[in-house]
Amino acid sequence: MVNASTELIFEKLTKEEKLALADWLEELVLIKDEPQSRFAKLTKIGRTLKRYKSLWPIFRELARAGKRLGWDQRKGGFRTFVAVSLATIVFFGFQGAGIAAF
Numbered sequence: 001m002v003n004a005s006t007e008l009i010f011e012k013l014t015k016e017e018k019l020a021l022a023d024w025l026e027e028l029v030l031i032k033d034e035p036q037s038r039f040a041k042l043t044k045i046g047r048t049l050k051r052y053k054s055l056w057p058i059f060r061e062l063a064r065a066g067k068r069l070g071w072d073q074r075k076g077g078f079r080t081f082v083a084v085s086l087a088t089i090v091f092f093g094f095q096g097a098g099i100a101a102f
């Protein structure tokens with residue numbers, strides 16, 4: 001399902017959008033390999049997104065497809081699990097995984 005959704009999205013891209021996406025992905029690889037903190041890397045990723053405003057509609061469509069697959073097409077039990085997991089991470093950090101396991 002994910003592959004079908006992403007394939008449809010990428011089939012609609014113009015040649016310029018595909019080139020811009022390739023350039024942006026190359027920048028992400030360079031950022032990933034830099035010896036900086038995660039926060040600094042996230043900040044740089046945010047700056048690159050500002051430069052590639054032509055890609056924003058693509059990211060929105062990918063987010064919609066992800067939400068549809070990861071949330072809208074799931075049953076209540078899975079949604080509850082995800083909501084509780086996120087709340088645990090927000091309130092206790094990743095150390096809360098041990099708390100939730102018991």
